[in-house]
Amino acid sequence: MKKTLLLPVVFGLLLSIQSVAQTDDVKTVMRSLYSESLSNGQSYQMLDYLSNTIGARVSGSPQAAEAVEWGRQKMEILGADSVIMQEVMVPHWVRGKKEVGTILSDKIPGGVQKVPVCALGGSIATGEFGIKGEVVEVHDFDELNKLGEGKIKGKIVFFNRPMDPTLINAFEAYSGAVNQRGGGASEAAKLGAIAVIVRSMTLNHDNNPHTGAMHYADGVEKIPAAAVSTNGADLLSKFIKADPKTAFYLKMNCQTLPDEKSYNVIGVIKGSEMPNEIVTVGGHLDSWDLGRGASDDGTGIVQSLEIIRMFRTLGIKPKRTIHIVLFMNEENGLRGGTKYFEQAQKDVSHKYIAAVESDAGGFSPRGFNIDTDQISVNIIAKWKPFFEPYGVYDLKKGGSGADVYQMKKLKAITMELAPDSQRYFDIHHNKNDVLDKVNPRELELGAATMASMVYLLANFGTGN
Numbered sequence: 203m204k205k206t207l208l209l210p211v212v213f214g215l216l217l218s219i220q221s222v223a224q225t226d227d228v229k230t231v232m233r234s235l236y237s238e239s240l241s242n243g244q245s246y247q248m249l250d251y252l253s254n255t256i257g258a259r260v261s262g263s264p265q266a267a268e269a270v271e272w273g274r275q276k277m278e279i280l281g282a283d284s285v286i287m288q289e290v291m292v293p294h295w296v297r298g299k300k301e302v303g304t305i306l307s308d309k310i311p312g313g314v315q316k317v318p319v320c321a322l323g324g325s326i327a328t329g330e331f332g333i334k335g336e337v338v339e340v341h342d343f344d345e346l347n348k349l350g351e352g353k354i355k356g357k358i359v360f361f362n363r364p365m366d367p368t369l370i371n372a373f374e375a376y377s378g379a380v381n382q383r384g385g386g387a388s389e390a391a392k393l394g395a396i397a398v399i400v401r402s403m404t405l406n407h408d409n410n411p412h413t414g415a416m417h418y419a420d421g422v423e424k425i426p427a428a429a430v431s432t433n434g435a436d437l438l439s440k441f442i443k444a445d446p447k448t449a450f451y452l453k454m455n456c457q458t459l460p461d462e463k464s465y466n467v468i469g470v471i472k473g474s475e476m477p478n479e480i481v482t483v484g485g486h487l488d489s490w491d492l493g494r495g496a497s498d499d500g501t502g503i504v505q506s507l508e509i510i511r512m513f514r515t516l517g518i519k520p521k522r523t524i525h526i527v528l529f530m531n532e533e534n535g536l537r538g539g540t541k542y543f544e545q546a547q548k549d550v551s552h553k554y555i556a557a558v559e560s561d562a563g564g565f566s567p568r569g570f571n572i573d574t575d576q577i578s579v580n581i582i583a584k585w586k587p588f589f590e591p592y593g594v595y596d597l598k599k600g601g602s603g604a605d606v607y608q609m610k611k612l613k614a615i616t617m618e619l620a621p622d623s624q625r626y627f628d629i630h631h632n633k634n635d636v637l638d639k640v641n642p643r644e645l646e647l648g649a650a651t652m653a654s655m656v657y658l659l660a661n662f663g664t665g666n
């Protein structure tokens with residue numbers, strides 16, 4: 203009886219002594235990570251090579267294959283204990299010749315007004331003569347369905363619901379609008395539409411069409427789907443109001459080629475004490491084609507690679523094993539993330555305790571969105587004091603990265619780096635996704651923040 207009363211006291215005392223010592227260690231390690239990243243970081247140079255020398259990396263493209271080989275070599279040079287090439291078949295969609303989009307109305311001087319458009323990823327082409335039809339503007343699927351087949355059949359449907367500018371988190375605004383892009387074509391096709399045009403997913407008013415994935419529902423006729431710039435969308439809406447007979451001409455030359463063999467590239471840093479427990483960290487190596495995939499998601503890739511370099515340079519030895527994963531095909535299929543999850547599920551000799559992704563841009567890191575129950579979120583949130591000196595304070599419940607969220611099914615705590623979101627959709631999936639839109643210092647802060655979180659997870663676990 204005495205023993206059972208005494209034990210927790212002694213144990214508690216031991217724990218508190220240990221945690222004080224660990225706290226000092228953590229502070230020292232994190233300070234060294236931030237100093238190393240900000241003084242000697244290589245993330246920007248790596249991003250330069252990835253985005254400029256290799257360029258855009260659509261799944262299945264030669265550039266994507268080149269990026270895979272670059273990633274493999276980089277991991278070996280930076281000092282990963284081993285590199286695993288995880289084979290995965292990916293879709294191969296190509297845009298083809300630049301698209302044409304024209305508003306046609308008697309209210310326009312000369313009758314025609316060109317607007318910037320691009321095919322949505324995965325769309326079919328329009329055929330060599332293009333598609334012409336009267337345009338019906340809607341803002342959501344309810345409005346579309348209320349109009350019904352009678353008003354939609356044979357027409358081009360124009361989805362024009364903007365991202366909500368009053369939402370402070372730009373990702374929430376994106377989530378509130380993006381179903382038009384992903385599912386609009388099939389919803390409209392069910393009512394007999396011949397094509398869809400979708401307002402670009404951005405809070406900006408500009409002339410850049412933003413691409414992104416769209417999906418055809420099974421058993422529904424496939425129709426072409428394009429994005430129009432936000433200024434183009436406003437113009438089209440204006441002409442429709444002035445002239446209900448306003449029509450649109452669309453020409454797109456994209457096509458889907460046979461699937462290609464590709465890889466997730468996995469760098470392994472073996473754990474010194476618990477090698478069978480794994481912390482996964484990564485970003486996605488593929489990108490869209492209009493820019494150069496610098497922000498989305500070159501930033502997440504180089505931040506992940508920096509973890510290997512900094513751990514080696516600073517002599518940080520994680521207690522648990524780390525998988526640094528360059529995921530393939532996040533943008534238009536998620537085949538890489540799914541393959542990694544499936545292999546992890548089969549891998550009974552390892553326990554996957556946490557998975558962290560950086561796929562929300564290279565802007566100043568503010569925190570992590572943690573996709574787990576509140577009790578586990580609270581455990582991670584206790585690390586907040588370690589991050590606060592670096593302007594990182596937001597460790598809260600939220601959605602994790604697309605490539606890692608399935609790891610939840612294995613009881614891993616999944617999360618995503620949450621940088622400042624305000625400018626992310628200015629450059630998302632359009633021609634401005636290039637190196638000079640990434641600030642080196644903000645990128646380096648993100649790399650140090652990712653490395654710190656991975657260090658904490660690998661050495662202190664998740665309490666699960």
Ligand SMILES: [Zn+2]
Pocket residue numbers: 486498499532561
């Ligand atoms: Zn991305």
